[in-house]
Amino acid sequence: MKLLGSVTSPFVRKVRVVLLEKHIDFEFITDAMVGAAPLIEQHNPLGKIPALVLDDGLTLFDSQVITEYLDAVNPVGHLLPDTPRERAVVKRWEAMADGILDAGVAIVLEKRRPENEQSPTWMLRQRGKMERGLALMSRELGTRSWCTADTMNLSDLATGCVLFWLDFRFPDLPWRQEFPNLEILAQKLAQRKSFKETLPPS
Ligand SMILES: N[C@@H](CCC(=O)N[C@@H](CS)C(=O)NCC(=O)O)C(=O)O
Incomplete structure (x- = not known):
């Protein structure tokens, strides 16, 4: 493929x-x-x-x-549970992660337009989606080791992709200070071969 x-x-x-x-x-x-x-x-x-x-x-x-x-x-390392509710919880989390990214990408693209065509109000609206999304993730993660289950699954991987992308495109967004539990999760994910091998160019 x-x-x-x-x-x-x-x-x-x-x-x-x-x-x-x-x-x-x-x-x-x-x-x-x-x-x-x-x-x-x-x-x-x-x-x-x-x-x-x-x-x-x-x-x-x-x-x-x-x-x-x-x-x-591929049955190796299941990332989505089979039971409908647990599966929906993981898919919901993935949707939240992707929604934060959609809002972030929209801001990045808006900033590439000529300055007089950019809408600060619209960008603030997108920023609000990102901040509320991160807050929800942090709240729901709480003190647990992984986002939605006792072991790592797709919700954790999707979250890692959001957090590391924020470092890349929104270095001014202080997610590590605001959400220390997300940082603990990010540190664990950063150790994984899958994240190490997919680092964006610096
Ligand atoms: N919902 C889509 C979002 C994909 C997306 O927005 N990709 C961006 C790159 S980060 C893109 O291809 N943008 C080009 C465009 O929108 O024309 C997904 O999850 O695959």
Whole structure:
């Protein structure tokens, strides 16, 4: 299978982390967004990464569809529980993580527009989503070792991708000081091979 992505996208990183955690081989194509007719648009009409091209030609998107598929396709290291409620709790957490990223990416893109076209009100609104999302994660993590269960699962991996991306794109957002329990989680995740091998370029 081929993963179309980039080394800086946090959604792509989540998928790469899952592929590595599950020991699934893949080819990583990083130039899929480049050029006048980017390759990604042939595979995902929405033009967004990640997209996973399976060996039979079917392309999967978005990242939540991909992570669910990868977990189901390989029994090694289950990342999603089978029971409906527990599974929904993990998927909800992943949705929260991705929602924080959506708001963050929206701010990054807004800041790339000419200054007189940027909307501070709109950016503040996005920032509010990020801060409330992080607060919810921290509250629900509490003093537990992992986000939603006694062992690590997809909710933890998705959270790690958010936190490390904040370091990369929002170094002024003091999540470590505000949410020390998220930092403890991040320290554990940073030790994992899957996170070490997917570090964005510095
Ligand atoms: N909900 C999507 C979000 C993916 C996403 O927003 N990817 C960004 C890169 S971080 C992208 O491809 N943006 C290009 C665009 O929106 O045209 C997912 O989870 O896969």
